[in-house]
Amino acid sequence: MLYTVIDIETTGNGYKGSKITEISIFVFDGKTVVDEFTSLVNPEQNIPPFITNLTGITNAMVRNAPKFYEIAKKVQEITKDTIFVAHNVNFDYNIIHEEFKNLGFDFKRKKLCTVRLSRKIIPGLNSYSLGNICTVEKIPINGRHRAKGDAEATTELFRRLIERDNNFTINSFLNPKSRQATLPPLLDKKVVDNLPETFGVYYFKNLAKEVIYVGKANNIKQRVISHFYDKKKKEQTMCLETADISYTKTGSELLALLHESAEIKHLYPKFNRAQRRAGEAVGLFSYEDQKGIIHLAHNRLKLIPNPLIKFYSVSEARNYIEALCKEFELCPKYCHLQTNVSSCFHYQLKECKGICCDKESVKDYNIRVYKAIKSIGIGAENLIIKETGRTENEVGFALILDGIYQGFGYIDVHQSKELDNPEDYQFFVEPKKDNRDIQRIIAAYLKTKSNL
Structure with missing residues (x-):
């Protein structure tokens, strides 16, 4: 069996944008090196100063070096029918895979x-960086952060791992069903094996036990594993930092969505972006003018007593109102998407042929406005949404009182049959904050249910 122990240096712009500046390949039979290939590579882009400070590779050094396509055949041939070995293999492998792609x-x-x-064969180290392991093992690195020096040190480390592999760990890692090669380097396979295949919320944690990502899933194990195959820069970076994964079962997709949203706003994980925003600042409201026409408008929340719905920004509010205009054929002028105009026209909407052009009655126009208002959010009623529980003996639920989300909870199946009113459920609810994202989740859920 032949191995190719590989190390690359790059421009450091993530998986998609990163280009190779140096590559070193040692062909290893398990005992000795039988072939070697090392070359600088012209990345065809600028090398950032911090990368030069780290590796010592300058733009001048690679200016006349071969481009990757000029050495691609050599890389393909020397690695053919070998096992690709690297320290944090997914990084080197994915960069090279992208270059070939x-x-x-x-x-x-x-x-x-x-x-x-x-981590399996030499357990108990404080760090598994190449530098730390080589220090502990007294393996010299002749040129740290240069491809040949790191590849040579990795080859010696791999030789020692083979010698100490009394439990056939390497063979188990090569088993196609093991997934070992695709797992994040800091993550124990047992953690993934023990994940449930059910609805819930999962938490990626780093070595310091800090939550760096929160996600929801209909199948927790399946969704978690999908992150490891994702080639996006954010996903790859996140997986490199992941050292542990925990989870919370929810019993249903809706409760998973609600719990995920609340946890993101509570924990503020570094790799969650969509729902990390602070509190809403803008609200949508309606009013009737002297002609009896119902207007829709937005303003700062502190100036609106009872907003129809809340937003995080003016642009989000305008986009939402534009969508209402399109769906219910409302007048942009009376939705305050434009001001100080005589005719009604909006750059993203068709020219208005309705009320502002005196082509329909106030009554007919207002009917559409009322329909639009009714479609907003989750309404002002008391509502209990019952969902599947985490076990056969319980019911999961989300509680809305006066149109405001109160939270979610779980209750015994038999006990739930004795409760007649939504208000009765507030004694079993886990209180949560209402916000724009929660309203969006529940409104989408209710709309889907109504269309079934």
């Missing part, structure tokens, strides 16, 4: 990660 070639090799192998 740009050339129209599908580069595929079996993989082994010396970080993951070291």
Whole structure:
């Protein structure tokens, strides 16, 4: 069995934008190095100063070096029928895979990660960085953060791992069903194996036990594993930091969505962006003018006593109102999407042929406005949304009182049959804050149910 122990240096712009500046490949038979290839690579883009400070590789050094397509055939041939080995293998493998993909070639090799192998075969180290392991093992690195120096040190580390592998760990990692090569280097496979295949919320944590990402899933294990195969820069960076994963079962997709949203706003994880926003600042309201025409408008929340719905920004509010205009054929002028105009026209909407052009009555126009208002949010009623519980003996539920989300909870199946009114459920609810994202989730859920 032949291995190719590989290390690359890059421009450091993430998986999609990062280009190779140096590559070193050691062909290893498990005992000795039988071939080697090392080369600087012209990345065809500027090398950032901080990368130069780290690696010592300058723009001048790679200016006359071969471009990747000029060495691609050599890389393909020397790695053919070998197992791709690297320290944190997914980084090197994915960068090289992307370079070949740009050339129209599908580069595929079996993989082994010396970080993951070291965690199994040399347990108990404070850090599994190449520098720390080599210090502990007294392996010299002749040129740290240069491809040849790191690849040579990784080869020696791999040789020692093979010698100490009394439990056939390497063979188990090469088993196609093990997923070891695709797992984040800091994450124990047992953590993934123990994940449930049910509705819930999962938490990615770093070595400091800080939550760095919160997600919801209909199948927790399946969704978590999908992150490891994602080639997006954010996903890859997040997985590299992931050292542990915990979860909370919810019993249903709706409760998973509600719990996920609340946890993101509570924990503010670094890799969650969509729902990390602070409190809403803008509200939508309606009023009737002297002609009896119902207007829709937005303003700062503190100036609106009872907003129809809340938003995080003016642009979000305008986009929402524009959508209402399109759906219910409302007048942009009376929705305050434009001001100080005689005719009604909006750059994203068709020319108005309705009330502002005296082509319909106030009554007919207001009917559409009332329909639009009714479609907003989740209404002003008391509502209990019953969902599947986490076990057969319980019911999950979300509680809305006077149009305001109160939270969610779980109750015994038999006990739920004795409760007649939504108000009765407030004694079993886990209180949560209402906000624009929660209203959106519930409104979408109710709309889907009504269309079934």
